[in-house]
Amino acid sequence: MINLIADLGAGLLTRLVQIGQALLMLLQAIFVQPKASSLPRLMQQLFVVGVQSLIIMLVSALFIGMVLGLQGYTLLSAYGSEQAVGQMVALTLVRELSPVVAALLFAGRAGSALTAEIGLMKATEQLASLEMFGIDPLHRIVAPRFWAGMISLPLLVAIFSLVGIYGGHLVAVDWLGVYSGSYWGNMQQAVDFNEDVLNGMIKALVFAFLISWIALYQGYSCVPTSQGISAATTRTVVYSSLAILGFDFILTALMFGGAV
Amino acid sequence: MATNGIINIRNVSFYRGDRVIFENLNCAIAAGKITAIMGPSGTGKTTLLRLIGGQLQPHKGQVLLFDQDIARLNRKQLNHLRARMGVLFQSGALFTDLSVFENVAFPLREHMNLSADELYNRVLLKLEAVGLRGARDLMPSQLSGGMARRVALARAVAMEPEIILYDEPFAGQDPIAMAVLQRLIKGLNSQMQLTSVLVSHDIAEACAIADQVILLGEGRVLAQDSPAALQASADPAVKQFIHGEADGVIPFHFPALPLQEELRGQSK
Ligand SMILES: Nc1ncnc2c1ncn2[C@@H]1O[C@H](COP(=O)(O)OP(=O)(O)OP(=O)(O)O)[C@@H](O)[C@H]1O
Numbered sequence: 001m002i003n004l005i006a007d008l009g010a011g012l013l014t015r016l017v018q019i020g021q022a023l024l025m026l027l028q029a030i031f032v033q034p035k036a037s038s039l040p041r042l043m044q045q046l047f048v049v050g051v052q053s054l055i056i057m058l059v060s061a062l063f064i065g066m067v068l069g070l071q072g073y074t075l076l077s078a079y080g081s082e083q084a085v086g087q088m089v090a091l092t093l094v095r096e097l098s099p100v101v102a103a104l105l106f107a108g109r110a111g112s113a114l115t116a117e118i119g120l121m122k123a124t125e126q127l128a129s130l131e132m133f134g135i136d137p138l139h140r141i142v143a144p145r146f147w148a149g150m151i152s153l154p155l156l157v158a159i160f161s162l163v164g165i166y167g168g169h170l171v172a173v174d175w176l177g178v179y180s181g182s183y184w185g186n187m188q189q190a191v192d193f194n195e196d197v198l199n200g201m202i203k204a205l206v207f208a209f210l211i212s213w214i215a216l217y218q219g220y221s222c223v224p225t226s227q228g229i230s231a232a233t234t235r236t237v238v239y240s241s242l243a244i245l246g247f248d249f250i251l252t253a254l255m256f257g258g259a260v
Numbered sequence: 261m262a263t264n265g266i267i268n269i270r271n272v273s274f275y276r277g278d279r280v281i282f283e284n285l286n287c288a289i290a291a292g293k294i295t296a297i298m299g300p301s302g303t304g305k306t307t308l309l310r311l312i313g314g315q316l317q318p319h320k321g322q323v324l325l326f327d328q329d330i331a332r333l334n335r336k337q338l339n340h341l342r343a344r345m346g347v348l349f350q351s352g353a354l355f356t357d358l359s360v361f362e363n364v365a366f367p368l369r370e371h372m373n374l375s376a377d378e379l380y381n382r383v384l385l386k387l388e389a390v391g392l393r394g395a396r397d398l399m400p401s402q403l404s405g406g407m408a409r410r411v412a413l414a415r416a417v418a419m420e421p422e423i424i425l426y427d428e429p430f431a432g433q434d435p436i437a438m439a440v441l442q443r444l445i446k447g448l449n450s451q452m453q454l455t456s457v458l459v460s461h462d463i464a465e466a467c468a469i470a471d472q473v474i475l476l477g478e479g480r481v482l483a484q485d486s487p488a489a490l491q492a493s494a495d496p497a498v499k500q501f502i503h504g505e506a507d508g509v510i511p512f513h514f515p516a517l518p519l520q521e522e523l524r525g526q527s528k
């Protein structure tokens with residue numbers, strides 16, 4: 001029994017130490033004054049992290065929007081209010097599904113790649129050799145990737161919502177025959193910029209922070225062997241996904257819970 | 261023992277968890293000479309280079325580089341010292357997202373204000389010296405292991421540093437490349453009065469160019485002497501290592517029962 005408590009305590013302690021280390025890594029990486037030469041590196045990472053995640057986002061957003069259009073239509077038409085389908089699709093996407101689904105996809109697509117890349121750099125002594133050239137790998141490698149994540153995900157979430165809404169339109173209006181004017185009109189009336197769009201973007205920013213942080217820390221601190229890198233990559237996806245879902249609940253409660 | 265070398269290791273102890281890697285290690289590396297560090301695999305040769313480069317901190321003792329205790333330097337001072345030092349990592353450690361040319365150009369771009377032409381010429385000359393000028397546009401993934409190591413060597417010497425640390429430069433090289441690399445290391449050393457620290461398992465090749473050999477084993481310096489003196493040494497451990505005998509004071513085999521007892525169907 002005492003052993004169990006001791007083990008639990010030790011486990012908790014190592015976790016806390018890890019979180020402390022991760023925080024320290026992040027602070028060292030992001031509090032540097034930017035130089036002119038860091039811009040091309042940021043652009044390159046924006047391409048790798050953001051642009052290369054675009055296809056998977058577009059396809060998923062289209063399908064999710066179509067499913068929402070279909071489900072919304074069947075549900076709402078039972079009450080004869082299928083004109084409201086546009087409003088339902090838009091609110092579901094902007095408030096919840098876009099940030100959460102885009103973030104989960106982002107963790108799987110970009111987060112895992114970041115961890116593997118940095119882990120491999122560590123294993124092949126590239127980080128050590130940067131250090132020996134007098135360059136801090138936290139500034140050179142970690143920082144641009146972090147900022148690229150912070151910038152990309154909110155943009156991807158915005159695109160996700162737009163494409164999803166279009167997907168809903170495709171099913172509800174073009175296929176099932178809802179009047180196009182009421183699809184857009186209801187949406188415009190129901191969606192509030194501050195309440196919905198801005199809150200969705202805040203979620204996206206929080207998720208971007210969590211994913212980038214987890215992915216970079218896992219890569220940077222991994223055991224530099226093939227098993228170590230693969231374990232770290234798995235941890236990135238698992239921890240990011242759990243963090244996204246957990247924080248989504250907390251944020252939703254804070255943002256929309258007051259009205260209840 | 262440790263006197264005024266350009267690199268001084270004073271009473272250094274270093275541990276990995278409970279494992280002792282070094283206990284009270286003392287040695288000095290003389291300026292302008294080639295010092296070979298040898299010893300069985302896993303004794304801590306790479307670890308020693310990392311202590312010298314300041315990437316690892318000793319648990320006890322001091323590492324003095326240019327007469328400065330590197331544990332007491334701040335980041336900026338340490339980086340300043342590191343710019344005077346070139347390192348060839350055991351795995352080469354080329355940047356995988358840069359071409360061969362850009363890899364060699366990397367330290368020059370970071371630390372020197374060369375014109376585009378000067379930079380280009382300097383990189384080409386370094387690549388020429390390792391026989392890979394023609395490979396300048398290849399990516400590291402397109403190189404063989406031995407080629408990658410030669411590119412890494414060109415990169416390590418690109419800054420024309422005062423100290424170069426080579427971790428196994430000869431591993432995976434054919435006899436021709438080996439001889440070229442030997443001449444290159446020797447040449448760099450004599451032309452520019454560089455201090456070279458060379459970790460190697462190739463006793464003959466390393467002894468041929470080294471002025472001094474430090475033999476590591478069991479967490480300490482087993483011997484520190486000129487190659488000729490070591491080859492004539494009567495010390496059993498030194499003799500065993502230099503002549504490559506499996507049986508002796510340094511165990512080659514992991515502890516086990518006698519072979520006859522373990523082979524099947526061989527009793528009596
Ligand atoms: N990151 C690490 N964590 C724990 N132990 C390590 C680590 N790196 C090295 N070691 C241990 O330290 C010892 C010395 O390692 P080192 O790499 O310095 O050996 P070496 O002399 O360079 O060997 P080789 O000739 O095979 O390259 C090894 O026995 C190794 O098990």
Ligand SMILES: [Mg+2]
Pocket residue numbers: 305306307350427
């Ligand atoms: Mg080694």
